[in-house]
Amino acid sequence: MQGTPQWIETEVAQLDHEMKWGGALSSFSDGSLLLRTRDGPGRWDGIFHVDPRTGHVEELECPAAGAFCSLPVTGDRLLVATPGASHALLWNPLTHQIDRVAGEIPHGNWVCSDVYKGAVTIVANQDLSGSSAGFDYEHHQTSLAVFDPEQGRFVQPFQGVEGRNLGGIVVQSETHLLGYAFGRHSSFCRLFSMDLQEPDSDDRPFLRLPFDEWPRFMGTDSGRALVVWGRKGHNHGIVRLTSTAKAFETVWTTQRPRKNRLFFRTALALRDGSKLVFCSEASHGHLLIRYAYPGPVSIVGSILEAPVSCATQAASGQIYVAGAGVIHRLTPPT
DSSP, rough: TTOBBEEEEEEEEEEEEEOTTEEEEEEOOOOOOEEEEESSSSSSSEEEEEETTTTEEEEOOOOOOBOOOOEEETTEEEEEOOOOOEEEEEEOTTTTEEHHHESSSSEEEEEEEETTTEEEEEEEEOOOOOETTTTOOOOEEEEEEEEEETTTEEEEEEEEETOOEEEEEEOOOOSEEEEEEEOOOEEEEEEEEESSOOOOOOOOOOOSSSSSSSEEEEEEEEEEOEEEEEETEEEEEEEEOTTSSSSSEEEOOOOOOGGGGGEEEEEEEOOOOOOEEEEETTTTTEEEEEOTSSOEEEEEEEEEOOOEEEEEETTTOOEEETEEEEEEEEOOOO
């Protein structure tokens, strides 16, 4: 990382949770933070309210029982639910208001979401794969719902489709979305209808990722493309796919020797429409990469000490990261 500007790292809070399975960080309108922690690769087990100005940390009790699904929505609220429940809850941790939201909640984890014209499309996956009598079997069910935060209700209830295993979506219209999905042998991207069916037309191809080692869904960009990070051998790359394209567009590549290869950690959607990508490099902290389509992708800095599992940008523009139970504020060099 020689020659890369180092950002200032300021520890603002600690919590009594090692965050072994990572977490998700978001911000409230009053400048405070919400940190959700995982109990495994799927559901959440803890919610912490953090004041970065004082370092005060308060563990909150989620109104959804047991291991829960959760998703921040507008107005300092979270949509929370217990898998298999007959309803969800719309919860404001600041005011403690709780509203019941009618709708059957599928068994499985809420793995991704996307906002399109104010409505939130939510994808839940249930993995029933395993082994029996010496044979491996694979069975997935993906469910999709659309929630309107303004109305406080599901405008499309969860509908399930067997055989799907989506890890990321970018909604293109009221009828179609781009999906990043896991196949039996590798990940792929494809256009789907909102009922998760694949178009029959041959001009909507089933696309394997060009960087198919450790691919990670990054979200969308200013062109509503689906963006994915990946690696293949010594090459690392970021690719994007639009609903009309028949191939991926490679927007950035770099070649790294094995001892200095990059490991994707998280991609933070910034308020200016760009993304700040955090990648760890073995024993050398994290590299910060800025992705802003159609502008060039650039390395904008590095951090040496702060562990990074998740990140958020507050209304003030301040960037925070969390990892290993510690929250840091990051400040670019002047």
